Amino acid sequence: MGAAGTPSTSERRFPDGFYWGVATSSYQIEGAWDEDGKGPSIWDTYAHDPGNIKNDDSGDVANDHYHRYAEDVAMIKDVGANAYRFSIAWPRIFPDGVGKPNSKGLDFYERLVDAMLAAGIEPFATLYHWDLPQALQDRYDGWRSKETSKAFADYVGYVAHQLGDRVKHYFTINEFRSFVEGGYQVVDVKVGGKTIQLGGAPAMRLTDAELKQVRHHAVLGHGLAVEAIRASAPSGTKVGFAENIRVAVPIIDEPEHVKAAEAATRERNAGFMTVMLEGHYTDEYLAEAGGGSPTFTDDELKTIASPLDFVGINVYRPGWYVEASDDRPGYREIPINASHPHMLSSWHVLDAEVMYWAARQMQSIWDAKSIFITENGCATSDVVADDGRIHDTDRVMFMRAYLGQLQRATSEGVPVDGYFHWSAQDNFEWVDGYGNRFGLIYVDFETLERTPKLSAGWFREAARRNAVV
Numbered sequence: 001m002g003a004a005g006t007p008s009t010s011e012r013r014f015p016d017g018f019y020w021g022v023a024t025s026s027y028q029i030e031g032a033w034d035e036d037g038k039g040p041s042i043w044d045t046y047a048h049d050p051g052n053i054k055n056d057d058s059g060d061v062a063n064d065h066y067h068r069y070a071e072d073v074a075m076i077k078d079v080g081a082n083a084y085r086f087s088i089a090w091p092r093i094f095p096d097g098v099g100k101p102n103s104k105g106l107d108f109y110e111r112l113v114d115a116m117l118a119a120g121i122e123p124f125a126t127l128y129h130w131d132l133p134q135a136l137q138d139r140y141d142g143w144r145s146k147e148t149s150k151a152f153a154d155y156v157g158y159v160a161h162q163l164g165d166r167v168k169h170y171f172t173i174n175e176f177r178s179f180v181e182g183g184y185q186v187v188d189v190k191v192g193g194k195t196i197q198l199g200g201a202p203a204m205r206l207t208d209a210e211l212k213q214v215r216h217h218a219v220l221g222h223g224l225a226v227e228a229i230r231a232s233a234p235s236g237t238k239v240g241f242a243e244n245i246r247v248a249v250p251i252i253d254e255p256e257h258v259k260a261a262e263a264a265t266r267e268r269n270a271g272f273m274t275v276m277l278e279g280h281y282t283d284e285y286l287a288e289a290g291g292g293s294p295t296f297t298d299d300e301l302k303t304i305a306s307p308l309d310f311v312g313i314n315v316y317r318p319g320w321y322v323e324a325s326d327d328r329p330g331y332r333e334i335p336i337n338a339s340h341p342h343m344l345s346s347w348h349v350l351d352a353e354v355m356y357w358a359a360r361q362m363q364s365i366w367d368a369k370s371i372f373i374t375e376n377g378c379a380t381s382d383v384v385a386d387d388g389r390i391h392d393t394d395r396v397m398f399m400r401a402y403l404g405q406l407q408r409a410t411s412e413g414v415p416v417d418g419y420f421h422w423s424a425q426d427n428f429e430w431v432d433g434y435g436n437r438f439g440l441i442y443v444d445f446e447t448l449e450r451t452p453k454l455s456a457g458w459f460r461e462a463a464r465r466n467a468v469v
């Protein structure tokens with residue numbers, strides 16, 4: 001508002017109809033890991049193996065969202081969100097990965113979706129946020145086999161058929177890159193004389209060539225799932241993916257560097273984003289020294305690139321800085337300086353401009369017509385102050401800066417239709433357990449009491465005004 005209480009001309013508004021959302025995932029908040037007929041997932045197995053997760057935390061209880069979902073939906077409404085991105089746990093629906101569905105598992109998501117709709121919150125369902133049924137790991141080595149891609153499509157078709165009258169937006173798979181690279185090629189790093197294992201479930205150690213085949217099965221699973229949704233959900237149902245694209249940020253905003261950054265982003269996402277949006281692997285990707293080529297057919301490539309209704313990207317940090325180069329391939333990567341500021345997590349290099357370039361490149365490289373920011377957020381060192389409040393000023397700074405860059409993109413005509421903040425509430429963070437707090441809502445993991453943080457108030461006001469505030 002301007003000084004006189006009228007909207008100021010400099011108000012940084014988003015387009016009408018913009019979705020203001022918050023996001024979570026099943027394993028990270030639900031708990032109830034073996035209730036109502038749910039089968040174990042690879043994350044249950046991984047977390048139950050001592051030493052894998054900090055403090056040997058697990059998602060067994062997590063936020064107990066499975067039982068407290070009604071309170072949680074009310075709080076999502078209260079932070080002003082009009083959309084909620086949640087994920088469905090495959091082993092709740094198919095405890096054995098395939099075969100006979102477990103109706104009690106589906107019932108939970110029906111109750112959850114009904115609560116959202118009653119509160120005026122649009123449900124956006126993610127169908128895979130890494131909690132693969134353990135049975136498919138045991139039977140097929142998970143995504144090493146095409147059988148898992150096919151089983152995924154069967155599960156997705158069933159869910160879309162059952163929920164299709166109420167859930168109109170689906171994301172197939174969350175962060176291909178994270179679960180493939182992190183799960184199938186764990187690496188050991190030495191920290192102060194101790195060896196720690198970096199990665200997550202199912203903690204396999206594949207060669208580069210084997211990894212390429214896993215990537216292929218993951219994007220194939222996505223494509224088959226898109227086809228399954230088209231076949232079994234009502235027409236008008238919309239589907240896309242939610243990928244953590246790695247974004248090359250031009251070091252100077254001038255055409256030659258902007259073009260160089262686009263080339264770098266396209267090449268460095270060849271195994272995921274590029275093949276899903278273009279329907280072929282780049283020559284460079286196939287020729288990579290020592291990496292081998294995935295085995296694939298032309299039909300599979302067609303499936304992988306099934307037309308989508310929107311693209312979803314998780315945006316946290318710049319991938320690289322890039323400048324134009326006269327040498328092949330036409331760009332040069334600039335390493336991120338050791339003193340570059342970061343958020344609480346050391347991986348979380350801070351540069352809000354990545355939000356602008358990520359959205360803009362989806363349009364300039366791939367001509368995307370509808371873009372969702374499926375995740376953006378940060379961990380901060382939140383504590384409850386004496387006055388009972390949580391003063392997460394750094395999260396407010398982070399959101400204002402990143403949303404400011406997103407608004408810059410929409411004001412230039414980049415078609416971004418919504419933003420989901422990661423996360424609705426503090427939750428179980430993969431590998432780090434309950435130490436890393438990403439929520440707009442604080443969770444006391446002793447009592448499971450929820451308290452909105454300062455940032456929740458910022459989000460509510462931004463959503464109400466549909467603008468950066």
Ligand code: GBH
Pocket residue numbers: 025174175178244314316347375422429430438
């Ligand atoms: C997302 O991952 C996940 O979708 C979500 O479940 C998670 O809770 C959230 O973000 C916060 O972590 O290779 O240097 O980047 C974000 C991307 C990718 C961040 C793997 C941590 C490991 C270190 N993650 N990354 S680095």
